[in-house]
Amino acid sequence: MPERLADRILAAAVAGIGGQQRPGQGVMADEVTRTFDTGEHLLVQAGTGTGKSLGYLAPALASLVENPDRRIVIATATLALQAQLATKDIPAAVEACEQVCGETVSHAILKGRSNYACLLRVREGQGAEQDALLPEPGEATGVGAEVVALRRWAEDEAEAGRLADRDDAPGHTPAAWAQVSVPVRECLGAQRCPFGVECLVEKSRVRARESQLVVTNHALLAVDALHGGTALPEFDALVIDEAHELVSRVTGAASVELGPAQVERVARRCLSWLSDDVGVEFLEAGDALQLGLDAAEVGRVTDPDGELTAALRVVRAAARAAVTGLAGGKDDETERRQAQAAAQEVFDVAERMAKLDERDVIWVSESERLGRQLNCAPLSVAGLLRNQVFDNHPVVLTSATLKIGGDFRSVAASLGLGAEGADDWRGVDVGSPFDYRTQGILYVARQLPPPNRDGTSPEVLAEIAELLWAADGHTLGLFASQRAAEAAARYCREHVPERLVLCQGDAHLTRLTTEFLNDEEASLFGTLSLWQGIDVPGDTCRLVIIDKIPFPRPDDPLMQARQQAVAEAGGNGFMAVAATHAGLLLAQGSGRLIRTLTDRGVVAVLDPRLVTARYGSFLKASMPDFWMTTDRETAIGALRRLGGSAGGSRSG
Numbered sequence: 189m190p191e192r193l194a195d196r197i198l199a200a201a202v203a204g205i206g207g208q209q210r211p212g213q214g215v216m217a218d219e220v221t222r223t224f225d226t227g228e229h230l231l232v233q234a235g236t237g238t239g240k241s242l243g244y245l246a247p248a249l250a251s252l253v254e255n256p257d258r259r260i261v262i263a264t265a266t267l268a269l270q271a272q273l274a275t276k277d278i279p280a281a282v283e284a285c286e287q288v289c290g291e292t293v294s295h296a297i298l299k300g301r302s303n304y305a306c307l308l309r310v311r312e313g314q315g316a317e318q319d320a321l322l323p324e325p326g327e328a329t330g331v332g333a334e335v336v337a338l339r340r341w342a343e344d345e346a347e348a349g350r351l352a353d354r355d356d357a358p359g360h361t362p363a364a365w366a367q368v369s370v371p372v373r374e375c376l377g378a379q380r381c382p383f384g385v386e387c388l389v390e391k392s393r394v395r396a397r398e399s400q401l402v403v404t405n406h407a408l409l410a411v412d413a414l415h416g417g418t419a420l421p422e423f424d425a426l427v428i429d430e431a432h433e434l435v436s437r438v439t440g441a442a443s444v445e446l447g448p449a450q451v452e453r454v455a456r457r458c459l460s461w462l463s464d465d466v467g468v469e470f471l472e473a474g475d476a477l478q479l480g481l482d483a484a485e486v487g488r489v490t491d492p493d494g495e496l497t498a499a500l501r502v503v504r505a506a507a508r509a510a511v512t513g514l515a516g517g518k519d520d521e522t523e524r525r526q527a528q529a530a531a532q533e534v535f536d537v538a539e540r541m542a543k544l545d546e547r548d549v550i551w552v553s554e555s556e557r558l559g560r561q562l563n564c565a566p567l568s569v570a571g572l573l574r575n576q577v578f579d580n581h582p583v584v585l586t587s588a589t590l591k592i593g594g595d596f597r598s599v600a601a602s603l604g605l606g607a608e609g610a611d612d613w614r615g616v617d618v619g620s621p622f623d624y625r626t627q628g629i630l631y632v633a634r635q636l637p638p639p640n641r642d643g644t645s646p647e648v649l650a651e652i653a654e655l656l657w658a659a660d661g662h663t664l665g666l667f668a669s670q671r672a673a674e675a676a677a678r679y680c681r682e683h684v685p686e687r688l689v690l691c692q693g694d695a696h697l698t699r700l701t702t703e704f705l706n707d708e709e710a711s712l713f714g715t716l717s718l719w720q721g722i723d724v725p726g727d728t729c730r731l732v733i734i735d736k737i738p739f740p741r742p743d744d745p746l747m748q749a750r751q752q753a754v755a756e757a758g759g760n761g762f763m764a765v766a767a768t769h770a771g772l773l774l775a776q777g778s779g780r781l782i783r784t785l786t787d788r789g790v791v792a793v794l795d796p797r798l799v800t801a802r803y804g805s806f807l808k809a810s811m812p813d814f815w816m817t818t819d820r821e822t823a824i825g826a827l828r829r830l831g832g833s834a835g836g837s838r839s840g
């Protein structure tokens with residue numbers, strides 16, 4: 189059988205980066221090629237180290253060479269991964285494609301509007317709000333100075349024909365960037381904007397429409413699905429990388445918030461163009477919302493006749509009157525039109541919340557920084573994904589963690605796909621280059637008491653210190669809460685003072701991670717962002733501690749509502765929502781241990797329910813296939829040997 193073009197491109201790309209092709213990589217390329225040919229959706233689990241980016245890029249380029257009128261979109265989870273593809277993987281694959289068949293595939297990067305500088309904001313500012321930030325002549329510090337630098341940079345970018353992408357901008361704070369970019373709602377549109385012909389966002393979209401391969405992110409894919417395909421150019425196939433994050437990213441894009449401070453801020457922005465009565469009514473609507481929030485309990489909102497729902501109707505009416513009052517005016521009244529857009533957003537959010545639609549979950553949250561505010565999220569995004577993403581073209585979904593509980597069904601259901609085979613999808617596990625059973629040990633501390641709501645028990649704290657001592661540092665601690673992480677850090681600093689223990693919250697996470705990577709004997713404790721967002725190959729990490737099974741918080745209104753909906757439909761809400769959520773995080777967290785072929789270590793789960801509860805087997809099946817023990821001394825001994833030391837536990 190003659191070698192396929194995708195296989196030849198893959199081989200050339202791997203050789204070009206000085207690598208070695210992995211067995212799973214070739215299998216993945218074959219499966220992706222099949223999907224592009226048949227139109228059947230594919231869920232492909234490719235373990236860490238497989239080289240999955242080239243595993244889907246090679247068949248994508250081959251398909252585009254053979255069908256030059258097609259377009260393929262690749263969606264990554266984050267802007268950082270998008271940048272990695274753009275600067276490393278795609279150039280290598282495109283160069284390999286040129287070597288193999290002499291064809292060049294055009295490609296482009298497409299991000300959301302707020303990632304590009306807005307020339308209107310750059311050149312005309314944002315009224316009094318921006319003017320107040322700008323420095324006096326001769327000053328060169330603060331946010332104002334950053335705004336001035338960003339303005340100069342954006343003009344240079346525009347003059348050079350570049351896109352003024354935030355990733356390329358000089359150092360700045362979010363507050364400064366907000367002064368040179370524009371939210372979607374407040375964009376005037378290229379037709380009405382005085383700088384529409386030069387618009388950098390529009391140029392990025394033109395480049396995407398003229399390219400065969402377009403790289404975007406989950407957030408923009410979600411926006412495209414929510415708004416009927418207006419954010420991305422038309423495409424023939426879709427690859428979703430880090431697909432385990434898609435549901436949460438789409439949920440985030442479809443969620444909204446509303447608080448008294450937001451209503452007041454928008455009202456004050458509108459006052460200059462409103463009659464006294466309408467302006468006062470808008471301002472007082474913020475007070476009404478505050479009173480409604482004060483009268484409500486933290487948690488889900490379900491009462492259509494409650495004070496809070498009545499307050500939402502007040503906000504809705506006031507915002508509607510403001511939008512009407514801001515209508516008309518001259519075409520060049522930029523600030524007025526943007527104020528109207530902000531009022532329209534308040535109206536839309538208040539209207540959506542006031543409906544208490546059964547497809548939405550509305551709840552009151554409370555924080556020290558923001559006080560009380562309202563939140564709204566879709567009960568499910570499965571229908572949206574099914575209708576807007578999967579209905580029109582073949583989709584490849586790939587990640588190192590798609591088999592939750594040992595198969596693909598849980599993830600497929602959350603995405604809106606039905607039973608395997610019934611909806612033209614298939615799941616394939618191409619394996620991993622790692623031998624988990626010889627490289628790692630899963631230690632489950634069966635002897636410890638089950639977790640409770642009273643905080644971390646003394647027994648668990650002592651176990652953490654003992655394990656950290658045995659590992660001689662080299663520890664990544666993954667905790668279910670910030671409180672637990674901080675308690676463990678304090679205990680270890682007191683009982684293992686010879687080893688540096690870093691804790692999320694002590695400094696910016698990037699700085700802490702860098703310090704952890706640079707000091708092999710250090711340990712880093714933290715919460716959710718460390719479960720998925722850190723890569724620590726080599727001897728830096730010999731031990732991963734997981735303090736408890738990461739079920740959703742029992743008071744999480746969205747998760748509660750989703751469990752209830754599954755139960756009412758005749759399913760097992762706990763397994764479908766809570767256990768699946770925990771399984772995904774356990775897979776991601778335990779996967780931090782083995783990142784290269786030479787890594788060795790222990791994953792210690794300090795929650796006996798992993799081996800004692802009925803759902804434990806489901807959760808364990810979600811994790812890498814480590815050799816497992818419940819014997820403490822076995823785990824301690826393994827860690828001591830990895831450190832090159834003899835001796836048993838300190839506690840005997």
